[in-house]
Amino acid sequence: MRHTISLLLENESGALSRVSGLFSARGYNIESLTVAATEDPTVSRMTLVTRGSDNIIEQITKQLNKLVDVIKLIDLTEGLHIERELLLVKINVPTSNQREEIKRLVDIFRGKIIDVSNNYTVELTGTPHKLDAFIKALENMKIQEVVRSGILGIGRGDKNLHL
């Protein structure tokens, strides 16, 4: 099953490689991994999406907790939570029909056109499924570049991960 795990870790050089090294050394999957400093600059927050049986996920959370740089973690999948991903996509729009089509699609998906050059760049946030659906809707267009941020997760309501 797919699990989204949130971690707080010491914002030290090398902390990220300890996490990624653990995954490669033990043969675990990483579907997505994002990390950035929090409001406390000594702490980073990571959202990690992985896949595995219950046993593997249990091992992953235990092994992550064992890393000296990891302060705390929760498996968001165990409760109600929100996941979001950011997509930037650059699309060729040579004809006015295509420009109209893009504008309609961006409206429907509640995205934004953030750059207009000889192509359009669209910004869209949402669940990974929504971003997939948007890219699929562009099937007839020529996509020049796709950039996705990887998934961010946060628990709903009082389910918090903080020091």
Place this chain on the structure above:
Amino acid sequence: MNEDANEADQITGANILINSLVAEGVEFIFGYPGGAVLHIYDALFQQNKLQHILVRHEQGATHAADGYARATGKAGVALVTSGPGATNAITGIATAYMDSIPMVVITGQVASKLIGNDAFQEVDSIGISRPCVKHNFLVKDVKELATTVKKAFYIATTGRPGPVIIDIPKDITAHKAVFEYPEKIQMRSYKPILNGHTGQIRRAAELILSAKRPVIYTGGGVVLGNASKELIEFTRLLGFPITQTLMGLGSYPANDPLFIGMLGMHGAYETNTAMHQADVLIAIGARFDDRVTGDLEQFCPKAKIIHIDIDPASISKTVTVDIPIVGTVNRVLTALIKIIKETDKKPDANALAAWWKQIKTWKQETNSLVYNRNSDKIKPQFVIETLSELTKGEIFVTSDVGQHQMFVAQFYKFLQPRRWINSGGLGTMGFGLPAAMGVQLAHPDDTVVCVTGEASIQMCIQELSTCKQYDLPIKIINLNNGYMGMVRQWQEMFYDNRYSHSYVDSLPDFMKLAESYGHVGMKIDKPSDVEAALKEALAIKDKLVFMDIIIDDKENVYPMVAAGKSHNEMVLRPEGELA
């Protein structure tokens, strides 16, 4: 740190390092100098609180520090230079990591401004060591050095112990700061769990007292956690059979009637069969290693399993357990003993009596550790049995890796913890001799025996020179069969006798080699000479004795569970070999 501190109060990073090690109570530092650590060596030269032991290869330094740690329970300390110094140390660090040995390794690094430039003798020591250390640190500011040393010792010696590296760029060892060693350290990201969950402990006690065919299975965690006393009390209180892993030997006396021997790939038949038939398994400080479990699908199929371990990640890693208890072994056992003593319920005496009878029947029926005692060649088992009888568990024994290691585990009767020192997890050939140096330095008045083979000993034989320099009177028992014995055994059993590159041609004359270093050399090739030669060697208290014992080159370790087979499918010694 006081920025305005008087220049006169400031000392160099090299001196801060040494003062920090002294503050940690370090006695010995095993090392080898080189460019990046010259400031540290200069500071070592000008002090007399730490004794530096100059090894002949950095692998030797880490194994010696490891041996010291295993024999004392304190962290071993090694010091190596950057680049090749650090990479040579890696094998020893990985060895310590696999067996959870507390160790602090200081690696020199090129100067801060050169890092990343492919400088002379530069290697990313932090990156290379990451998968085989408990933690590692790169020191970026001399003001952080003392605190980093404190953290390194704290991490190495608490929780599930392990090696920690401190990588120190050369310029940091020359920079100056005021030395202040923190008394205590708190880390928000590192807080080992010490006390077991009381509810789980109560559930475990109930299951233990309801057992009809129980087995206590203990590992290196009992040794590392200094819980031998509690384990003995717990086991005798219940009267349950107890088996131990390779790493656990000694934490329960092998001459005790409740001890049913080592389990696993070369464990006794009755021991592995008891595991297979058990209804309650009490695993204590053990990690269900593949050499213990064999085929996981068929491991202890009838047992409810209780697992006591300090490392949550060890629990249900390979074998799913019914009652996990995370905590230090001695605290959890103390709590269990209290509950068992206070409750009215007693172990089922009738069921236990029948269980013991069954185990003894298995033992008599198979006699699985038997070997030919009438051979005209020296049998390695006979050497170890004789050593055991002569020394009565009162010595320290280190080993290398292979058949000889298994023969010690099967035939030497260890009566105390920290006396049996071997590389169990990583299986590092070359471990035995340098580890024995660490043990001998820690226990100068005790006898330290290194049991090895002609293949293993050559992997770190250069340390014979170190042994001479520091007058370490180690007794080396070289069980010489001309082969990498365990490799040959597998080739015989699984590769149709194709002995591919397991025969070691062009061996040195070990007696002359030992003598050339200034040691005593002995060569023994007749069974009738073994006992007298061992007595003679053990009586030499002030010199290293290298005993080259020519053994039967076809002898195999039995019984055996082939890799991946169920632990009750054991291969016994063919009857024909006993004639």
